[in-house]
Amino acid sequence: MKAKRFGVSLEEKLLKDLDNFVKEHKFPNRSQAISLLIRKNLVEEAWEKNKKVWGTLVLIYNHHKRELVNKSLDIQHDFSYIIISSQHVHLDHNNCLEIIVLSGKAIELKKFSDRLISLKGIKYGKLVMTAT
Numbered sequence: 001m002k003a004k005r006f007g008v009s010l011e012e013k014l015l016k017d018l019d020n021f022v023k024e025h026k027f028p029n030r031s032q033a034i035s036l037l038i039r040k041n042l043v044e045e046a047w048e049k050n051k052k053v054w055g056t057l058v059l060i061y062n063h064h065k066r067e068l069v070n071k072s073l074d075i076q077h078d079f080s081y082i083i084i085s086s087q088h089v090h091l092d093h094n095n096c097l098e099i100i101v102l103s104g105k106a107i108e109l110k111k112f113s114d115r116l117i118s119l120k121g122i123k124y125g126k127l128v129m130t131a132t
């Protein structure tokens with residue numbers, strides 16, 4: 001996307017803080033850092049306002065726990081309207097990795113993920129949300 005320039009006035013102290021932030025995170029320039037900060041803020045605001053967001057839920061579990069697998073499938077069918085796709089990888093003899101791509105209201109994504117992550121036997125679970 002084409003970048004547009006605009007003027008920003010900042011207090012000296014804030015500008016200094018921004019430059020430290022740029023240095024610490026090794027941004028190529030201030031514009032990149034400011035873009036990230038704005039986007040981060042907008043994602044948080046979208047979450048709060050409950051706009052449509054995108055998310056990825058990553059799960060790791062032992063597939064020998066059949067009850068867990070059944071419950072997970074039940075929950076996924078209950079929330080089928082926010083599931084775009086899912087990918088299952090058999091990591092080794094015991095462990096499975098599941099990546100579920102989601103789209104919908106932030107609160108729904110959170111509710112769905114919390115229910116899955118809290119199932120007994122889930123070894124790892126994390127939801128990452130983003131907005132365009």
Ligand code: NI
Nearest residue numbers: 063089090096
């Ligand atoms: Ni598997």
